[in-house]
Amino acid sequence: MFRRLPDIAGDRVSFTIDGRPAEARSGDSVAAALLANGVAACRNTPVSGAARGPYCMMGVCFDCLVTIDGTGNRQGCQVRVAPGMAVETQDGKREAGR
């Protein structure tokens, strides 16, 4: 789990995780926002169904794949969280059409 240091700059940003309201700071990536909200696991793998969460935070491991505003397989660590953004954890492969 991760917590925010006191005396941190940045505006609060409201978004949702699987439909539940959540809060992040401007400048957070989606992956950072998930970790700050206690969500360590953001998907199940298509191979075995095992839970995975952000691992590298720099766009190389592809373990933080989530659905963002209806588009699947987005790299959570490479997308900045935005007000009103709908983030969904992903079950297995990207769904067809998403």
Added chain:
Amino acid sequence: MSDRAMSAPDFDLAVIGSGPAGLAAAALAAGRGLSTVLLDEQPEAGGQIYRAITDTPVRDRRVLGPDYWHGAELLGPLRDSGAAHWPGSTVWSVARPREDRPGDRRLQIGLSRDGAARMLSVRHVLMATGALERPFPIPGWTLPGVLGAGAAQILLKTSGLVPSGRVVLAGTGPLLWLLAWQYLRAGAALDAILDTTPRANWRAALPLLPAFLRSPYLGKGAKLLLEVRRKVKVVDGVTELRAEGEGKLAAVVYRRGDGAEQRIAADTLLLHHGVVPNLNLANATGCAQQWDETQRCWRPTTDSWGATSVEGVSLAGDGAGIGGALAAEQAGRIAALDVLHRLGRIDRAARDRAAVPHREALERALRGRQFLDTLYRPADVFRAPADDTIVCRCEEITAGAVREAVRLGCSGPNQAKSFLRCGMGPCQGRLCGPTVTEVIAAERGVSPAEVGYYRLRPPVKPITLAELAALPKTEADIDAVLKH
């Protein structure tokens, strides 16, 4: 399209990556008159070492420390140089000049920006793709709650986030200690540091100590290490390590030497075994690469100016071999001077003269590097782990499966792809390549140099068909598809 338009590039030089090497190279090249574009995947300049240098929310400058804030000094020269800066640009291919058009020496860069793909033509490409954390495969490293120490440091720099609950750091290398020190400064508590530095490494590193005594890193490093050791429980000589939990991390299990197994309850485990060159783009562009025995990694082959085996492609910084941020900055300037020479802006003598102060600074920055490489070389068991350990995270392939494939006749990482699909997931071997090389080499009893590495192909980052289809097409493009 006329011949004249065909030969006019969009830019003289594209620098790919805006860490220390890329920032310094782009500023120097543009400052001396080359039309230069600096491309980077991240939303802001800085690379990973100076990540969020323009907008970190961490206000207390003592937390990240003076070495981090040095990065800010590279931004002014870039701004003043007139280089175009395109953050948020993911480069997915660099294509060499077409052999059927000898008069056209342009390289074509494929990139995505704001969800749209486009091609850029340039006369020279300078890759400054930096490093990524060496894979640290242990049983359970795929569990949520287990992250790279570098990843945790990015969370601190970009978002002011520190781990809460029970936190364990494990591994070896300078970054592990730096992160612990930054956490202490930030007031974050650590339950334990499990140090995996093999005791035998000290014996091997000792003869290299004199050079390290003249390293600019020595004083700072020693102070930092002592402070961390005074304040955190450090377990030395860890020889076995695994993460346990159902669906998320619950405990870290370790062994010291031949001792009994120990178990610590943990919410977060941060792993680190040093960094290796991020070579995917260079490899996919066709640059020759070589096995570096001291650093135990593959690196693209470069000359003393950063030129690769591919004409028009240079490489600077950790992407060409690990030297650290200060060395990368100088290597970027040296490579940029060579590009100026190659593109006819300065003669050879002027290039050599201008490079002298940068070569001196580079030599200072690299002093003692061999000592660090030798001391912090991860143990064999962590580079080629036990059979039950997942090595390819994407396809969930274990070390045991790789060894079984070797017994069936698989001779190297490229064959392993067709045997097992390892290295064929979205990370394109970034998280398994070094391990698969080491496992196969050890199983065959030959050098990693002999078993080789994945042959990578563009696109080096996933791109949607919709993005590709939206590429503007010229007659020449349509021609190329119809005739080849």
